[in-house]
Amino acid sequence: MFNFVDIGRQILNKMSKIIYTITDEAPALATYSFLPIVEAFTKPAGVEIETRDISLSGRILANFSEFLTDEQKVSDDLAYLGKLAVEPEANIIKLPNISASIPQLVAAIKELQAKGYAVPDYPEEPKTGEETFIKAKYDKIKGSAVNPVLREGNSDRRAPKAVKEYARKHPHSMGAWSADSKSHVSSMTEGDFYGSEKSVVVPKATKYKITFVGADGSTKVLKEGASLQEGETVDSAVMSYSKLNDFYAKEIEDAKAKDVLFSVHLKATMMKVSDPILFGGAVYQYFKEVYDKYATLFDELNINPNNGLGDLEKKIASLPEDQKAAIEADIKAVYEKNPALAMVNSDKGITNLHVPSDVIIDASMPAAIRTSGQMWGPDGKQKDTKFVIPDRCYSGVYQTVIDFCKNNGALDPVTMGSVSNVGLMAQAAEEYGSHDKTFQLAGAGTVQVTDEDGNVLMEQAVEAGDIFRMCQTKDAPVQDWVKLAVNRARATNTPAIFWLDKNRAHDANLIQKVEKYLKDHDTTGLDIQIMSPAEATQYSLERIVKGLDTISVTGNVLRDYNTDLFPILEVGTSAKMLSIVPLMNGGGLFETGAGGSAPKHVQQFVEEGYLRWDSLGEFLALAVSLEHFAQVNNNPKAQVLADTLDEATGKFLENDKSPARKVGQIDNRGSHFYLALYWAQALAAQDKDAELKAIFAPIAEELTAKEAAINEELLGAQGKPQDIGGYYKPEFAKASAAMRPSTTFNSILAKL
Ligand SMILES: NC(=O)C1=CN([C@@H]2O[C@H](COP(=O)(O)OP(=O)(O)OC[C@H]3O[C@@H](n4cnc5c(N)ncnc54)[C@H](OP(=O)(O)O)[C@@H]3O)[C@@H](O)[C@H]2O)C=CC1
Numbered sequence: 001m002f003n004f005v006d007i008g009r010q011i012l013n014k015m016s017k018i019i020y021t022i023t024d025e026a027p028a029l030a031t032y033s034f035l036p037i038v039e040a041f042t043k044p045a046g047v048e049i050e051t052r053d054i055s056l057s058g059r060i061l062a063n064f065s066e067f068l069t070d071e072q073k074v075s076d077d078l079a080y081l082g083k084l085a086v087e088p089e090a091n092i093i094k095l096p097n098i099s100a101s102i103p104q105l106v107a108a109i110k111e112l113q114a115k116g117y118a119v120p121d122y123p124e125e126p127k128t129g130e131e132t133f134i135k136a137k138y139d140k141i142k143g144s145a146v147n148p149v150l151r152e153g154n155s156d157r158r159a160p161k162a163v164k165e166y167a168r169k170h171p172h173s174m175g176a177w178s179a180d181s182k183s184h185v186s187s188m189t190e191g192d193f194y195g196s197e198k199s200v201v202v203p204k205a206t207k208y209k210i211t212f213v214g215a216d217g218s219t220k221v222l223k224e225g226a227s228l229q230e231g232e233t234v235d236s237a238v239m240s241y242s243k244l245n246d247f248y249a250k251e252i253e254d255a256k257a258k259d260v261l262f263s264v265h266l267k268a269t270m271m272k273v274s275d276p277i278l279f280g281g282a283v284y285q286y287f288k289e290v291y292d293k294y295a296t297l298f299d300e301l302n303i304n305p306n307n308g309l310g311d312l313e314k315k316i317a318s319l320p321e322d323q324k325a326a327i328e329a330d331i332k333a334v335y336e337k338n339p340a341l342a343m344v345n346s347d348k349g350i351t352n353l354h355v356p357s358d359v360i361i362d363a364s365m366p367a368a369i370r371t372s373g374q375m376w377g378p379d380g381k382q383k384d385t386k387f388v389i390p391d392r393c394y395s396g397v398y399q400t401v402i403d404f405c406k407n408n409g410a411l412d413p414v415t416m417g418s419v420s421n422v423g424l425m426a427q428a429a430e431e432y433g434s435h436d437k438t439f440q441l442a443g444a445g446t447v448q449v450t451d452e453d454g455n456v457l458m459e460q461a462v463e464a465g466d467i468f469r470m471c472q473t474k475d476a477p478v479q480d481w482v483k484l485a486v487n488r489a490r491a492t493n494t495p496a497i498f499w500l501d502k503n504r505a506h507d508a509n510l511i512q513k514v515e516k517y518l519k520d521h522d523t524t525g526l527d528i529q530i531m532s533p534a535e536a537t538q539y540s541l542e543r544i545v546k547g548l549d550t551i552s553v554t555g556n557v558l559r560d561y562n563t564d565l566f567p568i569l570e571v572g573t574s575a576k577m578l579s580i581v582p583l584m585n586g587g588g589l590f591e592t593g594a595g596g597s598a599p600k601h602v603q604q605f606v607e608e609g610y611l612r613w614d615s616l617g618e619f620l621a622l623a624v625s626l627e628h629f630a631q632v633n634n635n636p637k638a639q640v641l642a643d644t645l646d647e648a649t650g651k652f653l654e655n656d657k658s659p660a661r662k663v664g665q666i667d668n669r670g671s672h673f674y675l676a677l678y679w680a681q682a683l684a685a686q687d688k689d690a691e692l693k694a695i696f697a698p699i700a701e702e703l704t705a706k707e708a709a710i711n712e713e714l715l716g717a718q719g720k721p722q723d724i725g726g727y728y729k730p731e732f733a734k735a736s737a738a739m740r741p742s743t744t745f746n747s748i749l750a751k752l
């Protein structure tokens, strides 16, 4: 249990600090190498760097202290940062963390238990009160549990000029598009969230209640006592489970008929309540014969299609050989009958239906669009694909890009313009804040949302199995978002398009607010328009091919989608994005890139000692964080650090020192060395701060002189398996040794 008084005191003590977050997978590995550089370089300027652990394993340990020995207990760093994010002092560098699906959560628990932490198992089917309590705690850790807590501001994501120039000079590969590509997006035509959305703007502050009223007259309160602010927009929508299943069945047949891969694209991590169910529906429909035939057995084994085929495979592994073989033969028969599935790893037989968190729409759709609109089939070959995105709210964006590429060919990174994003995100806005208001209903009836006076705000009819979802969007974030959009349009003299669909109830309410709040600003000479997502996509693409830039001003989901889609097409990866969250209370949250934790990269590092994680996002975030620190604390030395870091990053890009992809070439560690070299050189060359100049001149000299020796040590460490002492909770000494193999470099840093 954390104590708010304590946390308050800690915040006062931490006023002039930069918080660097410890997360998971590839960014966490990179941190073992990069953080010592950051600490060494910032110390002479009086900038204190503090780390806070928000990794999946750290969050599990923090929440289950009662199961741990005193030595094993850790502080609840996420709770601490959540409090800090609403304080003006906040200066947080946030690296990507795992948003865990149940299979990942279970794996992390197993690893911790094996390391001697007596944390409880995840009770998939809780039977006692205690198990229900434990499950509820784990469910808070699961999915996207970190970002919504820290994101107390809206989002400003863009490719800095130097990054765009780098991509123009060193264009990444883009698969060619053919006009007769059979790839397409399939969405439901009715019964989805889009078709059922209702929205109201609350006239005065109130408390709301969500109640299920059964067809038999019974009632069940699903949630109550939660607040709504004056002017808050609330929406409700329903996904029909039976229509979803009919849709999947039809699309499976259609993929077979069209001879394309079947691939489902959802966000089971961020949308942790609804999307695993949507994913499970696809798994069930595809493997229907198997799940139906073995229904009783699977029930006993707690096999749930929502956890993917991987869960089934794991749980049948301990069955008697003949029983297991029979199930496997039935699975094989399904593969033969049904269309080929898009694969996550065709060598290992891992399909897109194995793990709910393997295919995440924001990254998976752009990656396919970059690859000629194709995915990989079971034979390891690329093939045209049916991209199944059940809900219509945002699927039109991808169909528009696909149509555009079919008509115009692949986009060209050398000449294309840019689409940046201003995203409405603060205070758990919209769908991404809906987890605690999303329910799968057990029976038919209606779900009512009422205010504290008993007035019905919204009502939705449901059948058994349907998913009801309610979203909230507070008014202050909307005002801040409009302001940010106008500021970005003004600062860059670029058209800003609000991606809002007047045919959606929620968007229609937002359009009214946007029109109202735009009047609070001087917009003379600015090009600000409102278009539906599909129209806005088309408009932006028509500009992009002419080399023109456009700002996309979007809600929370499109913020997420667009900030992978356009960066991946423009600069090859969203890791190179500048991602700033100006916190509404004056602090700064600096996210590193817009991409995730790249699990594939860890696998490669462990197998062959090569880490291809690109830390450019960390470099960019650190520079803006230092700049913010300099301004808030009136510390000119920190400003010198920020300016010289920017210069170093520019040179780093110019000299092409980003990690490559294969053993024998520069990797993440080598890229950190070059950043340190250029940063030291820039500090030694500047004349704004004589003290820093004097400190860094000998460091720069020594790093320059020993470049060859350091490279030899870094390259020499590649090409062999690495032991980092764990996946979810690596051992510090082992991971640090693996990530810092150059004694020459380490000893120079130690002089600072
Ligand atoms: N802010 C956050 O905390 C975020 C967290 N996540 C979480 O990360 C996990 C993995 O998500 P997933 O959707 O697979 O997305 P990832 O972004 O982790 O991976 C997709 C691909 O993006 C590329 N990539 C991403 N970052 C880098 C980088 N710094 N350097 C080089 N390449 C990079 C790689 O592509 P390629 O192989 O083509 O080079 C990678 O294989 C999930 O748990 C997810 O929830 C996801 C997004 C944001």
Ligand SMILES: O=C(O)CCC(=O)C(=O)O
Residues within 6 Å of the ligand: 099, 143, 144, 145, 147, 148, 269, 270, 362, 559, 560, 563, 594, 595
């Ligand atoms: O929080 C998450 O699960 C992912 C966040 C994400 O993809 C993003 O912010 O772009």
Ligand SMILES: [Mg+2]
Residues within 6 Å of the ligand: 362, 363, 560, 561, 564, 594, 595
């Ligand atoms: Mg994203």
